[in-house]
Amino acid sequence: MSEEILVNVTPMETRVALVENGVLQEVHIERTLRRGIVGNIYKGKVVRVLPGMQAAFVDIGLERAAFIHASEISNREGPAVEPISALVHEGQALVVQVTKDPIGTKGARLTTHLSVPSRFLVYMPKTPHVGISLKIEEEAERERLKQIVAHCVEQEAIAEPGGFILRTAAEAAREEDILVDIRYVRRLWQQISQQLNSAPSPSVIYEDLPLALRTLRDLTSARIEKVRVDSRETFQKVEQFVHELMPGCEDRLEHYPGERPIFDLYGVEDEIQKAMERKVILKSGGHLVIDQTEAMTTIDVNTGAFVGHRNLGETIFKTNLEAATAIARQLRLRNLGGIIIIDFIDMEDAEHQRQVLRTLEKQLERDHAKTNIIGITELGLVQMTRKRTRESLEQILCEPCPCCSGRGIQKTAESVCYEIFREILREARAYQAEAYMVLASQAVVDRLLDEESGNVADLEVFIERPIRFQVETMYTQEQYDVVPM
Incomplete structure (x- = not known):
């Protein structure tokens, strides 16, 4: 198995990718303004x-x-x-x-x-x-x-x-x-x-070493064939570090001077983008759904479009085997830590269960973080832990959505329309006004003027006031204001 380490350096951040047989397995990111502090002594x-x-x-x-x-x-x-x-x-x-x-x-x-x-x-x-x-x-x-x-x-x-x-x-x-x-x-x-x-x-x-040198110290093994660095300055620091602490590894170092970004060359950028998504497509047509929460990470395995050529038990077994390999890679790639619960597709055959668990254990052997598979619960869920020392990839690259505050869902335009009707009724009972102006998103205003137009007319008759609408392009679907005129 051939492994390579790719080091991409810019003034703002350093990114390191570990690639096995052309497939990205791990990515480490260190922002200049937000360096990790694990290992620092104070x-x-x-x-x-x-x-x-x-x-x-x-x-x-x-x-x-x-x-x-x-x-x-x-x-x-x-x-x-x-x-x-x-x-x-x-x-x-x-x-x-x-x-x-x-x-x-x-x-x-x-x-x-x-x-x-x-x-x-x-x-x-x-x-x-x-x-x-x-x-x-x-x-x-x-x-x-x-x-x-x-x-x-x-x-x-x-x-x-x-x-x-x-x-x-x-x-x-x-x-x-x-x-x-x-x-x-x-x-x-x-x-x-x-x-x-x-x-x-x-x-x-x-202070512990910067990311490029720390990676060499922690990840370099006999399996690493090449360490490619795209920055001349960092390459010289790496050379000096290797000369002092890791003599014998100099021949594996290589400065990459190419015009094309090194991460593009190996498809790393695309893989990082995919690692931000909930859904991971498996080659068989099945898929994983990964949800990272405060308490734990849950991974659900689905057969999806994969129906197999033999019986159902064999189809489920094959999907779970492929999923076990994909899960081990995703844990490393996304740097997921803490409690992890995996919901494999139910298997009736005890031997199939054992082989899927064994595959997961074997794939996790190459993981540099400490992992511990506790076993299968009565509900058929696999419980495991993975040592968490640094932020996950999602925590480094993302922040909660300002529209849904990290819920991952938003109220439908229909629900927001009915909230607006209730708000107008409250306003009409509390204040005297000649009319009411509703400020809302395009989707909500469109619904109020179309599917809800009959309800709007009934409401105008009931409160004996006209209601007007204005689109606010900066409003999210859940935002609205009812203004007495």
Whole structure:
């Protein structure tokens, strides 16, 4: 399987696309004015302690105070976490790291368990522990990596009680590469430690890498064949970063100087537009309907026009298999997180259910975000979670519709006409006027003068006043005004 990373840079934003076999799988967007803050380390100030929630709000210099739970401060695990009031107090300075960006009305989420990432590992200066990514499954490889880290720590004569977590990218890595990373993260931590002593509260101590470099650090694996960058300046920064931290990858870098935009060349722009739509068409003729809400994301699978060539059970099975693959891709592409409920088409055969779930699990193995399939409910719904750290694609690119306020529906012209009639009756009873002027949208006025003209005439007779109409082109279908003349 061939994978490529495409980096599109403009002064306003940087966009990164991960393409597998010519198909867009992930897209990451970072706006210059709204950079994500996950991974940033701050010296904050506790502004409010909430004993009932076992949590505190911390001012880290952002518009909204950030949130930290007692378990993210305590060194204990499980139910034995100390009360929050025993851990922090108002006005206290606290060194924290952001684990989740502010999303919607919620502030950033924080932890005091600091970590500094590099290509192959994450350094945890306060946690004396060596862990290995669960995605590295082979026991012999896990043991080899543990021994390499132990040898590197001994060789470097590291005295501090820090620890390391080896990332999935460390699989099959050489000892010298891991040693380079260990030296890099410890150097970085020394710089951070020096700043912590003198910095005021609140202030930022360490900012994670910009998107182009962060992508190289986090997404580059043996499967990535090319990294194409369309900006000369960014390409030079990428080259320098790769030279310092990822030697051996230089030959995969390529500057794209073409006239045609790089995202157009690979059809990425079209795919981003499609990722804004509720409906995803499957090749078989079936489709998915994806609804993102505050509480969860729901995905409904429909056969649509697909009737198959065999029996109904086989048709449903084939549609669900195709849907499982498409869903895994859509979760990555749209960066959907939190609780996800999938309503596959009902399958009576238990083996078919098992195969569809297995397909979904297999397709999610390539997902860089942590996913967890909980199982099928009594109603036949698949429950799963996907770790949410940054805003979804929809949250970055869109805002609620000003006409429907995010409901996705609006009142019909007929409903608005009847509201107007009720409003005229209220006005006629409350105020004396010679006539009434109705200001409304084109669709509503058209209906009032056509299908509702008989009702308008009856109303004029009833209130003994004439009613006039005026189209307001700037009004939405639900907006109107009744003005006494």
